[in-house]
Amino acid sequence: MRRGAQLSDEKVAVGTIPAGINTPEILIDVAKLEKNIARVAQRVAGQGLKLRPHSKTHKMHEVAQRQLDAGASGLTVATVGEALSFALHGVPKIFIAYPLWINESSAARIIELMKRAKLSIGTDSVAAVQQAAKMLGEKAAKVKLMIEIDSGHHRSGVSPAQAVEIAGAARDLGLRVHGVFTFPGHSYAPEAMDSAINDEHKALAEAACLLREAGHNIKRISGGSTPTAELSDSSVLTEVRPGVYVFGDAQQYELGRTKWEDIALSVATTVVSRHEGDGQIPRRIVVDAGSKVLGADRPAWASGFGRVVECPEARITALSEHHATVQWPENRELPAHGTVLRVIPNHVCIAVNLVDSVLAVHPDDTVERWDVASRGMNY
Amino acid sequence: MRRGAQLSDEKVAVGTIPAGINTPEILIDVAKLEKNIARVAQRVAGQGLKLRPHSKTHKMHEVAQRQLDAGASGLTVATVGEALSFALHGVPKIFIAYPLWINESSAARIIELMKRAKLSIGTDSVAAVQQAAKMLGEKAAKVKLMIEIDSGHHRSGVSPAQAVEIAGAARDLGLRVHGVFTFPGHSYAPEAMDSAINDEHKALAEAACLLREAGHNIKRISGGSTPTAELSDSSVLTEVRPGVYVFGDAQQYELGRTKWEDIALSVATTVVSRHEGDGQIPRRIVVDAGSKVLGADRPAWASGFGRVVECPEARITALSEHHATVQWPENRELPAHGTVLRVIPNHVCIAVNLVDSVLAVHPDDTVERWDVASRGMNY
Numbered sequence: 001m002r003r004g005a006q007l008s009d010e011k012v013a014v015g016t017i018p019a020g021i022n023t024p025e026i027l028i029d030v031a032k033l034e035k036n037i038a039r040v041a042q043r044v045a046g047q048g049l050k051l052r053p054h055s056k057t058h059k060m061h062e063v064a065q066r067q068l069d070a071g072a073s074g075l076t077v078a079t080v081g082e083a084l085s086f087a088l089h090g091v092p093k094i095f096i097a098y099p100l101w102i103n104e105s106s107a108a109r110i111i112e113l114m115k116r117a118k119l120s121i122g123t124d125s126v127a128a129v130q131q132a133a134k135m136l137g138e139k140a141a142k143v144k145l146m147i148e149i150d151s152g153h154h155r156s157g158v159s160p161a162q163a164v165e166i167a168g169a170a171r172d173l174g175l176r177v178h179g180v181f182t183f184p185g186h187s188y189a190p191e192a193m194d195s196a197i198n199d200e201h202k203a204l205a206e207a208a209c210l211l212r213e214a215g216h217n218i219k220r221i222s223g224g225s226t227p228t229a230e231l232s233d234s235s236v237l238t239e240v241r242p243g244v245y246v247f248g249d250a251q252q253y254e255l256g257r258t259k260w261e262d263i264a265l266s267v268a269t270t271v272v273s274r275h276e277g278d279g280q281i282p283r284r285i286v287v288d289a290g291s292k293v294l295g296a297d298r299p300a301w302a303s304g305f306g307r308v309v310e311c312p313e314a315r316i317t318a319l320s321e322h323h324a325t326v327q328w329p330e331n332r333e334l335p336a337h338g339t340v341l342r343v344i345p346n347h348v349c350i351a352v353n354l355v356d357s358v359l360a361v362h363p364d365d366t367v368e369r370w371d372v373a374s375r376g377m378n379y
Numbered sequence: 380m381r382r383g384a385q386l387s388d389e390k391v392a393v394g395t396i397p398a399g400i401n402t403p404e405i406l407i408d409v410a411k412l413e414k415n416i417a418r419v420a421q422r423v424a425g426q427g428l429k430l431r432p433h434s435k436t437h438k439m440h441e442v443a444q445r446q447l448d449a450g451a452s453g454l455t456v457a458t459v460g461e462a463l464s465f466a467l468h469g470v471p472k473i474f475i476a477y478p479l480w481i482n483e484s485s486a487a488r489i490i491e492l493m494k495r496a497k498l499s500i501g502t503d504s505v506a507a508v509q510q511a512a513k514m515l516g517e518k519a520a521k522v523k524l525m526i527e528i529d530s531g532h533h534r535s536g537v538s539p540a541q542a543v544e545i546a547g548a549a550r551d552l553g554l555r556v557h558g559v560f561t562f563p564g565h566s567y568a569p570e571a572m573d574s575a576i577n578d579e580h581k582a583l584a585e586a587a588c589l590l591r592e593a594g595h596n597i598k599r600i601s602g603g604s605t606p607t608a609e610l611s612d613s614s615v616l617t618e619v620r621p622g623v624y625v626f627g628d629a630q631q632y633e634l635g636r637t638k639w640e641d642i643a644l645s646v647a648t649t650v651v652s653r654h655e656g657d658g659q660i661p662r663r664i665v666v667d668a669g670s671k672v673l674g675a676d677r678p679a680w681a682s683g684f685g686r687v688v689e690c691p692e693a694r695i696t697a698l699s700e701h702h703a704t705v706q707w708p709e710n711r712e713l714p715a716h717g718t719v720l721r722v723i724p725n726h727v728c729i730a731v732n733l734v735d736s737v738l739a740v741h742p743d744d745t746v747e748r749w750d751v752a753s754r755g756m757n758y
Contacts, residue, residue: 022484022758056700078701098701099665101651101717105401124652127716155697155704156652156665185699272480273503273535286478286535292732293757296675318534320564321435321728322457322477322757325534337506338480349700353671353733356755376735378672378701379401 017340018359018367023270024289026351026358027342028370032264033246034066040229040245041070048234052076052095052222054243057349059374061089062360063246074118076241080109081377087116089373095222097181097241099124099148099156100132106379107135110143120144120178120220124158126169133173144178145170146222147211151203152196153185160207164214171216179220179238180207187227190255190301197228201236208236227257249348250307251299265358266309266342267293267351269324274334282317282327285334289343290322295350302346309342310335316343396719397738397746402649403668405730405737406721407749411643412625413445419608419624420449427613431455431474431601433622436728438753440468441739442625453497455620459488460756466495468752474601476560476620478503478527478535479511485758486514489522499523499557499599503537505548512552523557524549525601526590530582531575532564539586543593550595558599558617559586566606569634569680576607580615587615606636628727629686630678644737645688645721646672646730648703653713661696661706664713668722669701674729681725688721689714695722 017027044051050073055064064075064086074093077083083094094117102110113119123129123145133140147166150157158166167177182204187196200223208218224232224240232240247265248258269289277283294306296319304316305324311332318325324343328334335341345351352358353375360368396406423430429452434443443454443465453472456462462473473496481489492498502508502524512519526545529536537545546556561583566575579602587597603611603619611619626644627637648668656662673685675698683695684703690711697704703722707713714720724730731737732754739747 020483022482024757098667099651101649101667103401103649103717104399125716128651131717150660154660154663155699155702158654270480270482272478272507275537281529281533284533288477288480288758291674291676291729292755295670296726296729297670320534321732323534337504338482338510350670350675353700354755355757376671376733378403378734379667 016361016365017268017342018361018365021268021359023268023340024293025268026293026355027266027268028247028358028360029264030360031363032262033063036246036248036262036264037066037070040242041072043230044240045071047232049232049237050239052239052241053246054097054241055082055086055374057243058246058352059372060358060370061086061373062370064089064091067246073239076243079377079379080106080113081379082374083117083119084109084113085374085377087113091117093118095120095146096122097146097183097222098122099128101128102132102135104135110136111139114139114142120146122146122148122181123166124148124156126166129166129170129173129175133175141174141176143175145175146179146181146220147177147207149180149182149203149207151182151184152199153183155183155185157182160203160210163207164210167211167214167216177211177216177218179218179222180204180211181222184223184225184228187225189299193227197231200228201233205236226252227255244348247348250344250346251297251302253307253344254302260312263344265348265351266344268340269343271335271337271339271341274337276334283330283334285326285328287324287326287341287343288322289324291319292321293351293354294319294324294343294345295347295354297347297350299346306346307344309344395740395744396647396721397740397744400647400738402647402719403672404647405672405734406645406647407626407737407739408643409739410742411641412442415625415627415641415643416445416449419621420451422609423619424450426611428611428616429618431618431620432625433476433620434461434465434753436622437625437731438751439737439749440465440752441749443468443470446625452618455622458756458758459485459492460758461753462496462498463488463492464753464756466492470496472497474499474525475501476525476562476601477501478507480507481511481514483514489515490518493518493521499525501525501527501560502545503527503535505545508545508549508552508554512554520553520555522554524554525558525560525599526556526586528559528561528582528586530561530563531578532562534562534564536561539582539589542586543589546590546593546595556590556595556597558597558601559583559590560601560620563602563604563607566604568678572606576610579607580612584615605631606634623727626727629723629725630676630681632686632723633681639691642723644727644730645723647719648722650714650716650718650720653716655713662709662713664705664707666703666705666720666722667701668703670698671700672730672733673698673703673722673724674726674733676726676729678725685725686723688723
């Protein structure tokens with residue numbers, strides 16, 4: 001944990017805040033983004049694993065393209081809509097890592113999608129496999145099924161024994177079981193990472209073993225969140241699906257899993273209210289980045305609702321829809337009204353999904369507007 | 380508090396879930412919406428107060444129009460972009476209840492806005508008043524300034540004495556101080572309402588009194604969140620600005636301030652995963668409405684991350700971006716895979732701001748798609 005670390009401005013302020021912008025506005029530091037993409041691509045390749053980044057973090061074609069250019073073996077998405085958005089952009093291999101329940105409307109879109117990309121989808125029940133067979137008809141045989149294993153997060157996913165039952169039902173219906181996956185979501189807490197990695201590897205190894213014993217040709221064993229991706233073991237896994245690593249966020253920083261100087265996304269925000277306070281009323285500033293741009297995520301262990309780039313010791317103690325209340329250190333002067341600061345959101349995937357576009361700031365200070373192309377594509 | 384109340388289906392299921400929809404999808408029950416709009420309009424008028432509803436809850440022209448038709452004296456918004464969206468739709472009077480810091484870009488948009496609507500804006504500092512004068516030039520004299528008073532929420536806003544100082548600076552610059560406003564945000568907690576209303580009335584009355592003594596012609600005294608709006612006193616206030624009342628949400632319900640049968644918005648969601656559980660792994664279903672459609676708001680006193688319409692005793696114990704994990708009562712059978720349920724979000728303003736459009740379901744079961752016109756307009 002590195003809460004409250006003080007860092008020099010030089011260490012964080014690569015790129016500048018474009019002049020005259022409206023706030024709140026999400027800024028991407030393109031140099032840092034590209035460095036993060038290259039670093040993780042190299043490390044994962046060095047471990048002998050494939051990288052299939054989760055695009056739910058960024059939802060932008062410009063970022064996906066950079067991931068593919070750096071060697072990603074395809075993309076991971078959460079919804080059919082996201083998959084279509086990236087397939088239309090030309091992403092050739094897509095994994096919908098979600099236990100899809102396919103209805104008539106989504107079936108039509110999935111069949112469209114299969115014309116454009118090699119598709120794998122998640123499942124965790126016999127019922128969903130039967131539904132896929134029914135809704136996709138003869139196309140069902142072309143989809144690669146990935147069975148979701150519950151490795152301890154207790155959200156979706158099944159036990160290795162149940163996976164064998166599901167795979168059997170799929171085989172009986174002529175569907176192809178391609179692999180297993182899990183999301184070690186219980187790694188998103190302090191001190192939880194090592195045991196979560198162990199849980200993940202154990203559950204996936206057991207599931208793959210049982211499925212192979214039952215005669216299934218298991219080709220893909222997929223795990224790995226951003227916290228665990230770089231620690232994954234290629235003797236068990238074949239690929240990892242980290243998402244947050246492209247930008248980093250305050251949550252990953254406070255868990256000690258992203259370096260401050262690697263964080264590539266911040267929200268430019270203006271000081272709209274400032275109060276010296278007195279004994280009863282707190283000394284504070286209010287900036288115009290609220291939960292409608294930062295997201296309201298705040299795990300119990302987080303130091304606040306995000307972190308201020310220009311003053312890491314400051315604490316965002318309250319968040320309304322358009323206000324962040326920031327307690328400013330007693331030994332530092334309150335910034336003047338109108339000052340533009342930057343806040344690092346707690347959970348970057350949520351922040352990006354709140355805006356239609358972002359400002360990408362290049363190392364030479366030129367600025368591009370990037371669309372959050374699959375924003376809000378919840379189905 | 381009415382946590383865990385059991386209610387018959389008849390009492391909640393006005394309208395039906397449209398057949399074959401994709402999920403997660405936000406549904407509006409138009410009959411309930413119109414009833415909520417009419418009820419609050421009548422009560423507020425009966426108290427001798429004006430109603431200037433906060434549009435940040437709905438961001439939809441169709442809802443704003445119904446509010447105006449029911450007698451609203453104008454609309455409240457949080458940003459210049461929202462104001463423009465509604466002004467272009469024809470809303471004649473708009474209050475940006477926010478301590479705006481006007482820069483060159485927002486000044487141009489504000490001047491555009493003033494061609495279309497009578498505009499009032501919030502302020503809580505001499506610096507922001509000076510900035511408004513500088514940025515708006517001769518147009519500044521036409522804006523009605525509303526000084527924000529801190530009535531105990533300790534976010535933005537000043538003391539009544541500071542308000543006199545700000546108003547003096549405004550007068551010296553030729554700007555018009557029209558009134559005072561506050562947001563009693565500290566009323567959003569159990570048992571906090573009565574004291575928050577007292578705080579609000581006391582602070583606004585004192586500010587108005589001091590400003591009038593200083594020679595300012597205070598015409599508007601504006602307060603009232605949804606919890607407090609119907610209890611406001613016209614001997615102090617002239618208007619109230621509730622927002623959430625149009626839809627209601629799980630938060631207001633659990634605070635005892637919205638009736639279950641008045642809730643007009645829900646998220647249709649599909650059961651994608653179900654688990655009978657055992658001693659160690661919890662009995663649960665997973666539905667496809669996660670924080671990317673419900674929002675992650677969860678006050679400490681809330682029973683979960685929203686409420687299930689079809690089973691109010693169920694508890695949403697965890698929320699990921701595309702998954703809600705729901706603990707289902709032991710005495711009720713788990714719903715089958717593919718079942719479409721409805722979830723009432725904790726904080727409806729956040730949920731609406733996550734989608735580009737909603738499905739409005741009329742009493743005769745016809746369906747319209749309404750755009751969330753000012754979604755994501757954070758500036």
